[in-house]
Amino acid sequence: MNWTLKKAALRTVHYTTKVIYPILKTPEPELYTGAGSLGQLPELIKNQGVERVLIVTDKGLTSIGLLDGLYSALESDDIHYSIFDGVQPNPSIQNIEEGLKVYQENNCDGIIAFGGGSPMDCAKIIGARASNPKKPALKMRGKFRVWHRPPPMFAVPTTAGTGSETTVAAVITNPENHEKFVVVDLKLVPPIAVLDPELMVGLPPHITSTTGMDALTHAVEAYISIHARKSTNTDAEKAVKIIMTTLEDVYKDGSDMEKRNQLAIASYHAGLAFTRAYVGYVHAIAHNFGGLYGVPHGLANAIILPYVLEFSLPNIESRLAKLAVISGIGPEGDPAPTLARKFIERIKDMNRNMDIPTQVKELQEKDIPLISKRALSEASLDYPVPRLMSKEDCENLLRKLLP
Ligand SMILES: NC(=O)c1ccc[n+]([C@@H]2O[C@H](COP(=O)([O-])OP(=O)(O)OC[C@H]3O[C@@H](n4cnc5c(N)ncnc54)[C@H](O)[C@@H]3O)[C@@H](O)[C@H]2O)c1
Ligand SMILES: [Fe+2]
Structure with a gap:
């Protein structure tokens, strides 16, 4: 298919799904926020009728003792945990x-996802596998393929974040x-989310910065x-304003509880926005750097974001101009092209x-065709991006990222 026809076909899908998707109401978790909010978790677990919970996390977090408070809270409420x-x-x-395996061996009936995006995503699919044991994870790839509802999941993010x-x-x-x-399915939205900034004050600066740029x-x-749409714009504007005015401060001084709290809320609102309006080429490319080279997700996004915005600029000047004004980067009266440029420079x-x-040190020239192919295929029907990239456009952009 030639490029003009392909673009027309993609746009037909993007505009059709724009009408259809909002009809499928995306659920929102019951949200608990603020310093100390983790203390409410045992009661929330009991209210869901869960008796034996699996905690999904990573060794980085168990080794620094970040879960110690959770263990004692569960014990004092007689909730069995494995x-x-x-991850x-x-x-x-x-x-x-x-x-x-741990979930099944211990007859668990609920999951606490405790950590950054990696434990939370892993926990989502452990839950999906537990309720659909005959369906391997790879068969859940794509949209709406998680048939039976996963067991109750309690999400406790420790980054701000994904x-x-x-x-x-x-x-x-x-x-x-x-x-x-x-894997995309409405049943993967955790029914309960607890955002406790006390869990985030010890985040090392480079994880604070890269996970914050992921949220941005x-x-x-x-x-x-x-x-x-209106609701996703409101969520996105709120997130952008907070991140642009707070992230560098928290990178320098991670101990400010109120700013950590703000970032956790910003990350949550960014999540609300993109789970309804989708991400774009930044993520499609970043997933490849994660998969092929193990580059941390937020770091990959942070590096790629300005390049994709520059590519998309002809179609998004007024959008970026608005974000620039909201974030205090420029006055409302300035011309949109000036404001949009300032936003990217910021x-x-x-x-x-x-x-x-500004470059991805692991990237190799020989991998560019594969990365471009996979990124464009990931984005094609699913990411309604403002300016479509041809194979050549994508490869040219990737070359700018070579070390
Ligand atoms: N499901 C989604 O909607 C979604 C969205 C964006 C990204 N993701 C995925 O999320 C993953 C990335 O998640 P992430 O960026 O949160 O990183 P991560 O979960 O991979 O964690 C990165 C590191 O930070 C450490 N860490 C986490 N919290 C900490 C804390 N409070 N104190 C000290 N150390 C801490 C972890 O131990 C780990 O070593 C990727 O796989 C990405 O693809 C998912
Ligand atoms: Fe992301």
Whole structure:
């Protein structure tokens, strides 16, 4: 198919799904926020009738004792718990199967997803596998393929972040071909989310910065999406404003509880926005850097974001101009092209101020055709991006990221 026809076909799908998707109401978790909110979790678990819970987390978090308070709270409320802390960053199908084994061996009936996006996504698919034991994770790839509802899940994010605590998605790595694939289903939205900034004050600066830039990317990609609507715009604007005015401060001084709280809320709103309006090429490309080279998700997004915005600029000037005004980067009276440029430059400044590089050091020229093919295929029907990229456009952009 030639490029003009292909573009027309993609746009037909994007505009059709723009009408259809909002009819499928995306659920929202019951939300608990603020310092100390983790203390409410045992009661919430009991209210759901859950008696034996699996905690899904990673070794980084168990080793620093971040879960110690949770263990004692569960014990004092007589809630039986088992722990699976084998989740790796960019979680794999193997991680899911190992966690599922612990879930089944201990006859669990609920899951606490405790950690960043990796434990939360892994927990979502452990739950989906537990209620659909005959369906392997790979068969859940794509949309609406989780048939039976997963057991109750309690999401406790410790990064701000992926927003996975409110999204329909889980991103899993297939270790056989090093490809990340996305599972999307309304049943994957956790029924309960607890955002407790006390869990985030110890986040090291480089994880604070990159996970914060992931959240910014969610908000910006949702805002410039063809599927953006009033509610997603409100959520995205709120997130962008907070992140742009707070993230660098928290990178420098992570102990400010109120600013940590604000970032957790921003990440949640960015999640609300993108789970309804979708992400775009930044994520489609970043997933490949995660799958092929293990580049942390937020770091990949932070590096790629300004390049994709520059590519998309002809179609998003007024959108970025609005974000610039909202974030206090420029006055409302300035021309849109000036404001939009300033917004992109501000993102580059944030990256520079937080020691985020401008290139991907693992990227190799020989991988560019494969990455471009996979990224465009991931984005094609599912990401309603504001300006479509041809294979050449994508490969040219990737070359700018070479070290
Ligand atoms: N489901 C979704 O909607 C969605 C959206 C975006 C990203 N993702 C996925 O999420 C994953 C990335 O998640 P992430 O960026 O949150 O990172 P992560 O969960 O991989 O964690 C990164 C590191 O930070 C450490 N860490 C986490 N919280 C900490 C804390 N409070 N204190 C100290 N250390 C802490 C972890 O131990 C780990 O070593 C990727 O696989 C990505 O594809 C999912
Ligand atoms: Fe993301």
